[in-house]
Amino acid sequence: MTVMQGRTDRETTVVIPTYGAGDHLIHVLQGLAAQQYRDFVTVVVDNNERPKWADRLPKEGFDVDVISEPRNGLQHARNAGVCIARGIYVAFLDDDGIPTPQWLGNLVEGTKRYGAMAAGGQVVLEFGSDPPTWMGTDERSLLSELIHSEDWPAIRDDMYIVGANMCIDRRAFKQLGHFDPHFDRTASSLRSSGELEFTRRIQSNGERVAFVASALVRHQIDSTRLTVRYFLSRSYWQGRSDALLEGRWGRPVAFGKRNWQLNIGALSSRTWSLVRGRTRDEKVVRALSLARECGYCHQLALLQVTRFRWRSAS
Numbered sequence: 001m002t003v004m005q006g007r008t009d010r011e012t013t014v015v016i017p018t019y020g021a022g023d024h025l026i027h028v029l030q031g032l033a034a035q036q037y038r039d040f041v042t043v044v045v046d047n048n049e050r051p052k053w054a055d056r057l058p059k060e061g062f063d064v065d066v067i068s069e070p071r072n073g074l075q076h077a078r079n080a081g082v083c084i085a086r087g088i089y090v091a092f093l094d095d096d097g098i099p100t101p102q103w104l105g106n107l108v109e110g111t112k113r114y115g116a117m118a119a120g121g122q123v124v125l126e127f128g129s130d131p132p133t134w135m136g137t138d139e140r141s142l143l144s145e146l147i148h149s150e151d152w153p154a155i156r157d158d159m160y161i162v163g164a165n166m167c168i169d170r171r172a173f174k175q176l177g178h179f180d181p182h183f184d185r186t187a188s189s190l191r192s193s194g195e196l197e198f199t200r201r202i203q204s205n206g207e208r209v210a211f212v213a214s215a216l217v218r219h220q221i222d223s224t225r226l227t228v229r230y231f232l233s234r235s236y237w238q239g240r241s242d243a244l245l246e247g248r249w250g251r252p253v254a255f256g257k258r259n260w261q262l263n264i265g266a267l268s269s270r271t272w273s274l275v276r277g278r279t280r281d282e283k284v285v286r287a288l289s290l291a292r293e294c295g296y297c298h299q300l301a302l303l304q305v306t307r308f309r310w311r312s313a314s
Contacts, residue, residue, distance in 0.1 A: 011088050012040040012108055012167070015081030017074055018095035019047040019187070024220045029057070029064060031098040037105030040091070043084065045069050047077040073186045075179040075194045078163070082173050091167040092195075094144075096220040097123065099165075103215050107167045110212030114153040117207035118168040118199055120161025121215025122147055129223045134281035139288065142234050144219055152211040158254035161209060163195035165217040168202075176201045183241065190237035193245050200249045228284055235288040239295025247303045263297050 014032060018025055025044070032042055042064045046053045051068045069080035082090055089108055093099065103121070111119040123146045125131075144164045152159065163184075176198070183194035199209045224230065251258060270290040277283035 010039055010041045010086065012037075012091055012104065013081070013085035013087055013089070014040050014042045014091045014093060014104065015045060015078060015085065016042065016093050016095055017045045017047050017069075017077030017081065018053065019072075019074075019077070019185075022053070022095045023222070024096040024098070025053070026057075027098050027220075028093060028095060031100070031103075032093075033063075034101045035099070035104050036101050037108065040104060041065065041086070043067060043081045044095075045077040045081045047072060047074075073181055074163075074184040075181045078194075079178040079181075082170075082178055085170060088170060089167050090170055090173070092163055092165075093217065094164040094219070097164045097217040098126075098220065100216045100218070103165075103217060104167075107165070107212055107215035110151065110210060110215060111167050111169070114151075114208060114210040116154070116169075116210035117172050117202045117205075118161070118166060119210040119212050119215075120146070120166040121212045121217065123162055123165050123217050123219050125221050126218045127221050127226070129226065131221075132226055132228075132284075134284040135226075136285065139231060139285070142231065142238060143221055143225065148211055148213055151213050154208040155211055156254075157203070158252040159211070160196045161199060161211060164219055165215065166195060167215075168198075172198075172202055172207070176205060183244065190234050191241050191244075192238055193241040197245055197248060200245070204249070228287075231284075231288055232291045235291040236295035239292035239297075240299035241295075242292070243296045243299035243303065247300075260300075263293075263300065266293050267297060 016025070016028060029042065044053055044057070044064055044066045046066060046068045049070050049072070054066050057064055057066065067080060067084065069077045078092065089111065091104060091107060107119060107121050123144050125140060125143055125145050144162045146162050155161070179194050179198055183197050184192055202209055270286065270293050274283060274286040274290055277286050
């Protein structure tokens, strides 16, 4: 791991974790090179077991540091970037999220304006091929789409920001620790909500998390993420993430109460709904809902077993 030299006076550090081929990474860096706000430095965290990017980035036109984090996992990569970050703010992008020229300036300015410890912005999807006809708002949210037409100085407990477009005051990491590696992506799972778990910590500490509508990122979606198989896996792991987050911070009041009887009832109703689907699109959407419920119940059962073993041991 390297330490940035000579640029410690920049206000913001932009951290971009990358894993695999990183097909859009150069375009993301080009988007950063076009930013109107210039008081930042960029850190690319190469999360591959064998580093790929140290010698592959263009030498001209990019102000980028590349570090390696061989421990697989999005949160490990984010934390590696946080550890060498300098300045007041740490902003985060995915390696396939292209920022508009006003993105970072608007995001940092909104964070200051609302006195927030963290802020996020809009993420819109851009497809490499036509999206499937069954893809609706809920399905698009599984690809990190997040759209609000106006700012929220402090988001509600049933709202969130996404890691593909967020800015966090660096003091938060000093006060609350880093991202939890139990959440989010690895090479073998599509678990998510690591940034949501961290922002829950911020909110529980009495600080604001804001939403800045003018801070826009365009998320590039390849055809490999538009298959029913991918969405079934993504839905299942989102359900597991939902339960894991709920076990840590409780269920948002707006979501209503749940217990094991209601969980079984939800599984039954979603299964019956799937059977009754008339069209293929209906069946796909209902299958995704069932997969998410299965993941939720699976994780909830695992948490209950863990608690039982802990109580027995004590």
